[in-house]
Amino acid sequence: MLAEAEHVVVLTGAGISTESGIPDFRSTGGLWGKFDPMEVASMSTFLHEPERFWGFHRPRIDMLAGADPNAAHKAVAQLQRRGVVKQLITQNIDRLHARAGSEDAIEVHGSLDSGCCIRCGHEVDIDELVAMADAADDGVPRCPPCGFQMKSGVILFGESLPAEAIDRAFEAAEEADAMLVVGSSLQVAPVSRLPGTVLRRGGMLAILTEGPTPYDDEAHVRLNGKAGKQLTEALAELEALL
Ligand SMILES: [Zn+2]
Known part of the structure; x- marks a missing residue:
């Protein structure tokens, strides 16, 4: 999916940082x-x-x-550097994406x-x-x-989400022909609607998250397990193709 798509957007949640001890x-x-x-x-x-x-x-x-960035944060940064991932959206406030080398993550929380x-x-x-x-x-x-x-x-509970970041996230989802969700259970609105935005426009959806999400039946790729190991393996396979 990553090799075929032209405009991949990655959405990450708390699950990508649990391997960093958060x-x-x-x-x-x-x-x-x-x-x-x-x-x-x-x-x-x-x-x-x-x-x-x-x-x-x-x-x-x-x-x-x-906490330090883990293999999953590093794999996402590498996917951005290779031009495979065009935009990163994160629900995390921990700055681990930036410290792993990702630039310009949209930080919706x-x-x-x-x-x-x-x-x-x-x-x-x-x-x-x-x-x-x-x-x-x-x-x-x-x-x-x-x-x-x-x-x-x-952003605290009871505080408005940053409007500019939310707007940018939905604009990114509108442009995506594939979305890779890593470590988010997709329970918190409005971010939970981003995968639906991609699907409605005919895009692909891959979910790499432990535990259920509301999109499990609609996802084209659905993986459980540890994000660090699986993203590292996916990156290695992709680099062999590119
Ligand atoms: Zn003041």
Whole structure:
């Protein structure tokens, strides 16, 4: 499928990063097992209980920063370099695609590369945000110009998704003649509608995800198992053909 398609778009979710040691909050156990992410990583907690929000968010930044890209992230980056994959869309905020060498991923749930003030728009990079949190007595980084609590670029529950990224993702899906889904259970709208956009236009769909998805009956290729191993094998076969 990858060899035949002319405009492949890759969509990745939390499952591509579990092999890097980052737990998927939809699976049990791990860091998320102790919290209700819908509650603690929400706009409401950020606004009304910033200390509790940052008490959760700050160690998570260290956990994500300590993870390394795995074979699946590297295979996706290589597929982009070879010109096979024209666009990458990710639901992940962990920056592992960028660190694996992927450029210009559309990050539909935001990203952990910056901090911002939602009151006055002041922006800082992630290192500065972390330094501000660590210097604060209560662990809450506060905006230098206006004093309001700062948040990272990660989109919270109850917060609008970044409209520009969502628009770009759907434009990419409209152009795709094949979509490869890696590590997403395709449960979260509106991203869950991207594969349907490709299928409606007669495109192909491959899903490489552990566990069921709503598109399992319609996918042309459906693989379970570990993304790192399977993408590495697919890449090797493809390179023999190209
Ligand atoms: Zn501010």
